[in-house]
Amino acid sequence: MSRLLFQSSHTLYNLILPSMEADIKLKYISVEYLDALLERVAKICPSAGNKGRELLSIAMKDAAGDKFISYNPMPETKPYPRAKPKVRVLGKEKLKVFLEAASKNPWYLEILLGLFCGLRKGEILGLKFQDFDFEKQTVRISRQLVGNLKLKEKEFTVTEYAVIERNPKTENSYRILRVPKVVMQEVKCRQQLIELRKTDPGIEYKNFDYVCCQENGEPRSLTAMNQALTKICNRNGLPNITVHGLRHMFATILIELGVPLFKISGLLGHSSVHTTYEYYCEIMDGQDKIIAFVNNTFVPQRTGTEG
Template sequence: MADWAEEWLAHAATHVRPRTHEEYTRWVKIYITPYIGRIKLEKLMGREVQALLDKLAASHRPRVAQLTRVTLGMMMNHALELGVLHRSPVQSTRAPKSEKRPMSIWTPEQARTFLGQLRGHRLESAFYLAITTGMRKGEILGLRWSDLERDRLHVRQSVAVVSGVVRADGPKTQTSRRTILLTPDIVAQLERRRAAWQEEKDHAETWEGDYILSGKGGGPMSPHNFDTVWQRERAQSGLPQIRFHDLRHTYATLALARGADIATLSERLGHADSSITLKVYVHVLDEQKKRLNLSLDDLLGGASSSATTDEAG
């Protein structure tokens, strides 16, 4: 299995992003080869895989077992495609279910409070974009001025740390490559950032690149440095301690509550399919359904009973 894992990783490197490949490699080395690396590929049985999944769920958490099953599944599917195996030992296994963690979001008042605290901050526009567009952190850090076209923002790349190096790569999925229509307040926010960016550039000894949220010398800002700022500002705000990714959930939840349709929201978020948006935000849609559960009096403003009486008379 150890040898097959290396062969699969070499194959995966040709068609996934470097960051994704780094994650695959880390997962294989930590959760797969130490446990079943000595078993021959053709000798691996479903019971060994199931035993591994159960062990990981008990010693770590169910999510680790779930992702291990997914990774093993991809490894076995590659063996099936090449005719090395005729049946995947992963098919007969089940990863334990994990309890779904309640989604953490900020209310409109909390989001407004946080943005008010950041007024004039160098990274204000980053948090503004997260809350008003639902963009991912890597996508925001990957934005360049060449991606801004009047009231349209083109998401073309994402910034991540790969093997200790900050680098820009294609977005998460093909549908993540998208164009976001901006409201006038977002455009104004970005224009203020452009003025500050130009001043930074004018005073720098060397400058390369046109990243909106530039790091030293004009290159992309390190996600680690960005996280440091986010964690500090979040702590100082006194607001509920949510993750940065929860700002994306905050945007989507508030947009749905305001009547945004699923198809448009899914496209704006860069989801591969509207079904993903439905699955993630089903709780918001349930609340909308409750509000639409209206009686005739609710719909007609209390006129139903008198109208019925008049017709009967």
């Protein structure tokens, strides 16, 4: 079961069904009925209204498409906007401290891919060396790693968990990006390290071609990178940053450079420019000028002894 299916099941069984006071036939469902239902759902938690309406919209659209109903009332129901995303961006001095510490960490390459390429966590973990064009200095995003859950029947208890490859999040997430020189250098260093591991008689290496992998070539867990970021921040007195936070900072850098919003949307692989605006409208102005601190002379160069 994908994480999306798990979330949809949770929305249905934990939010919508318990809020239904009257079980009526599909053809009798009205705007008033749905608004009353969603009002009860919305009281459960801040995101419940939005998630409930989103799932009901899909169900009712399918019902109309399959001719179970002649009229879909969902578009006329009260909207429940999703919670406004909180964007955390480090100021220039804290960013400098963060990058200095990150340069001594085994996750340095992954951090640079988030900060300077704006990749999602699953996209970083899903990268393979074949995706990089060293001559053109580009990377192709064509997959992501996601969690695959197996649940106990009729319960939400996870009995089995695995990391698997999936297509990118949206059609717009398929993209080719220019990669900064410092990042490509780190990719080459990682490639050399992995080649050494392949020849190590003490390691039974499984060659999946992953750039970000365990010592034996297996993919990393989906929580490992955020755990590494938390350690870096805690040890250096910095506010906690997630992989998604690195992506926010990438967008902020582009905004500071005056890059048009539609281009930022394309680089991030957002489904629409509206999504990009929703995240970053409040940081279009007034942020510290961090651009001068984020360049090839500022980014710490590793000595090659960090592992």
